Amino acid sequence: MNQLQKMIIETFITTPFQQNTRVLACEETRKAVCVDIGDSAQIISNFITENNLDLQAIALTHAHLDHIGGVSDLHKLFPLAEIILHADDEDLYYGLPEQPLFMGIPREQLKALGLEYEVPPKVTRNWQDNETYAVGKLEFKILHCPGHTPGHVVLAEETIRKVFVGDCLFAGSIGRTDLPGGNFEQLMSSINDKILLLGDDFTVYTGHGDETNIGREKATNPF
Numbered sequence: 001m002n003q004l005q006k007m008i009i010e011t012f013i014t015t016p017f018q019q020n021t022r023v024l025a026c027e028e029t030r031k032a033v034c035v036d037i038g039d040s041a042q043i044i045s046n047f048i049t050e051n052n053l054d055l056q057a058i059a060l061t062h063a064h065l066d067h068i069g070g071v072s073d074l075h076k077l078f079p080l081a082e083i084i085l086h087a088d089d090e091d092l093y094y095g096l097p098e099q100p101l102f103m104g105i106p107r108e109q110l111k112a113l114g115l116e117y118e119v120p121p122k123v124t125r126n127w128q129d130n131e132t133y134a135v136g137k138l139e140f141k142i143l144h145c146p147g148h149t150p151g152h153v154v155l156a157e158e159t160i161r162k163v164f165v166g167d168c169l170f171a172g173s174i175g176r177t178d179l180p181g182g183n184f185e186q187l188m189s190s191i192n193d194k195i196l197l198l199g200d201d202f203t204v205y206t207g208h209g210d211e212t213n214i215g216r217e218k219a220t221n222p223f
């Protein structure tokens with residue numbers, strides 16, 4: 001693969017949970033994916049159109065509501081885009097309307113909080129562990145990293161040295177494991193045996209909060 005290809009990375013902070021929705025694109029071919037989408041589909045659609053990008057997929061790291069709440073609206077605007085999710089998160093995905101309830105939010109408050117969801121459109125493809133997923137000239141290695149949810153994946157671009165980790169790892173912290181399907185031992189193993197092995201120079205793009213890098217988290221993350 002040539003070393004010169006460039007990645008467009010645009011971050012949109014969405015939902016009351018301050019989720020980082022990202023559009024990633026190959027600068028040369030204009031092929032793009034939206035990695036997770038909490039809401040704000042119209043704003044994201046405008047960015048895609050204005051930048052002459054071709055959205056090939058909504059690429060989901062996992063199926064928590066703040067990462068998938070905008071899938072329905074974005075897919076209505078880009079009906080040909082694939083929706084890709086690991087099979088082990090499909091129960092969470094299709095259970096989206098019920099997710100706020102198991103987070104302890106009373107049903108009568110859902111509307112006021114903007115957390116009333118319809119069942120999202122059908123997943124069109126499942127991530128496979130260790131597959132390579134191409135977006136134009138970008139190549140993402142897909143790593144199944146369960147723990148925060150059973151079907152969580154991270155997307156690692158090994159040439160450009162960037163990894164998109166969803167809610168596995170944060171700057172100075174890790175993802176919560178107290179929600180249904182969460183497992184602390186699994187999460188630690190996903191982080192230690194997969195994500196941290198990518199290399200200290202990898203920039204880490206997290207599902208919430210600021211970017212970091214693997215070397216810094218190895219040295220300073222209390223977990």
Ligand SMILES: [Fe+2]
Nearest residue numbers: 062064148167
């Ligand atoms: Fe999450």
